[in-house]
Amino acid sequence: MIAVVLVGGEGTRLRPLTLDEPKPVLPIGGVPFAALMLDRLAAADVSRVILSCGYLPERLRAGIGDPPAGMEVEVVVEDEPLGTAGAIAYAARGRVDGPYLALNGDVLGDADLGALVRAHTERGARATILLTPVDDPTRYGVVVHGPDGAVERFVEKPPTADGLGPAPWWVNAGAYVLDPDVLADVPEGRMTSIEREVFPGLVGDGLFAHRGGGYWRDIGTLESFLAANADAVGGAVATRLGGADGAVLVDPAARVDPAARLTGPVRVCAGAEIAAGAAVGPDAVVGAGARVGEAAEVARAVLLDGARVGARTCVEASAIGRDAVVGDDASLVGCALGTGAAVAAGERLEGERRPG
Numbered sequence: 130m131i132a133v134v135l136v137g138g139e140g141t142r143l144r145p146l147t148l149d150e151p152k153p154v155l156p157i158g159g160v161p162f163a164a165l166m167l168d169r170l171a172a173a174d175v176s177r178v179i180l181s182c183g184y185l186p187e188r189l190r191a192g193i194g195d196p197p198a199g200m201e202v203e204v205v206v207e208d209e210p211l212g213t214a215g216a217i218a219y220a221a222r223g224r225v226d227g228p229y230l231a232l233n234g235d236v237l238g239d240a241d242l243g244a245l246v247r248a249h250t251e252r253g254a255r256a257t258i259l260l261t262p263v264d265d266p267t268r269y270g271v272v273v274h275g276p277d278g279a280v281e282r283f284v285e286k287p288p289t290a291d292g293l294g295p296a297p298w299w300v301n302a303g304a305y306v307l308d309p310d311v312l313a314d315v316p317e318g319r320m321t322s323i324e325r326e327v328f329p330g331l332v333g334d335g336l337f338a339h340r341g342g343g344y345w346r347d348i349g350t351l352e353s354f355l356a357a358n359a360d361a362v363g364g365a366v367a368t369r370l371g372g373a374d375g376a377v378l379v380d381p382a383a384r385v386d387p388a389a390r391l392t393g394p395v396r397v398c399a400g401a402e403i404a405a406g407a408a409v410g411p412d413a414v415v416g417a418g419a420r421v422g423e424a425a426e427v428a429r430a431v432l433l434d435g436a437r438v439g440a441r442t443c444v445e446a447s448a449i450g451r452d453a454v455v456g457d458d459a460s461l462v463g464c465a466l467g468t469g470a471a472v473a474a475g476e477r478l479e480g481e482r483r484p485g
């Protein structure tokens with residue numbers, strides 16, 4: 130099986146974290162997000178992955194790490210953004226000759242992609258959309274379908290749930306199985322959306338939906354990025370981290386002072402240091418080589434590799450970029466700092482809170 134994964138977005142809602150790192154290499158529980166995605170594809174017997182990329186391709190290539198054994202990964206670079214359908218078509222052209230998986234590359238999930246492929250084959254579908262249940266449909270594309278899974282209509286970001294039946298609502302989860310001819314007519318060299326321009330034209334012509342289960346979260350905002358990290362460590366989503374409710378995962382090569390307090394879910398990565406009196410967690414990840422100073426408090430937060438938090442500083446609901454430094458006696462709530470940023474001692478910053 131071949132999978133095309135869309136990783137070409139600039140991740141504007143996650144700036145400044147994404148100013149020099151593409152979203153797929155940002156860490157989830159200390160592991161590049163793309164590596165978790167490749168694990169999931171390997172579990173669905175995918176042996177070849179085409180990463181459809183345009184933004185910071187070299188960082189992407191360097192940041193994904195070694196693919197799982199037996200998997201080949203190719204990075205295909207667009208000269209300009211082509212939109213979801215254009216990008217999949219461009220990446221798939223000349224590389225696929227049978228049904229293939231296509232995925233948005235910013236969704237953390239654990240629904241069985243192998244089951245999605247089987248549903249596609251068993252129904253003789255031309256395209257099959259993975260659905261996930263949500264309690265609030267207003268931010269998603271609701272896919273209305275019959276009992277046999279045949280898609281009847283799409284309702285993109287409905288203002289209310291009126292007329293959409295009872296909860297939960299089943300929405301496009303950003304993972305598809307496509308027959309090769311489905312995108313054959315996508316025009317070259319212009320933005321085309323699979324959700325808005327391709328799928329509506331396939332209604333009644335071989336377009337099916339498959340209800341998946343398990344965990345699902347788009348990691349595209351600060352709030353959802355932090356929640357995805359907490360969920361990976363807390364075991365809400367199945368990943369290689371082996372997270373569990375209240376888990377305290379400390380790498381053997383980390384140094385945690387005996388007088389520091391860790392409250393799970395928390396992960397402390399290799400080479401990280403936690404000083405005496407510091408309180409880390411719940412819902413915290415301290416990246417490789419990051420340091421938390423004496424009596425500092427870090428909760429619902431992610432410190433990327435090499436980040437430093439000063440003594441008595443409080444970091445809450447925030448992401449501290451790679452090698453960024455927060456001085457002593459500072460306070461950060463709801464903030465994202467970019468790579469190498471510096472916050473002076475005693476500074477108090479409160480960020481805008483955006484819904485996940």
Ligand code: GTP
Nearest residue numbers: 136137138139140141142181210211212216234235
């Ligand atoms: P924002 O700028 O914060 O909206 O993030 P984004 O740029 O990632 O956009 P969005 O979340 O809508 O994209 C969903 C997925 O599609 C992400 O995995 C993107 O990387 C990917 N994507 C969006 N547009 C393109 C494109 O034109 N080309 C490619 N290759 N991927 C894209």
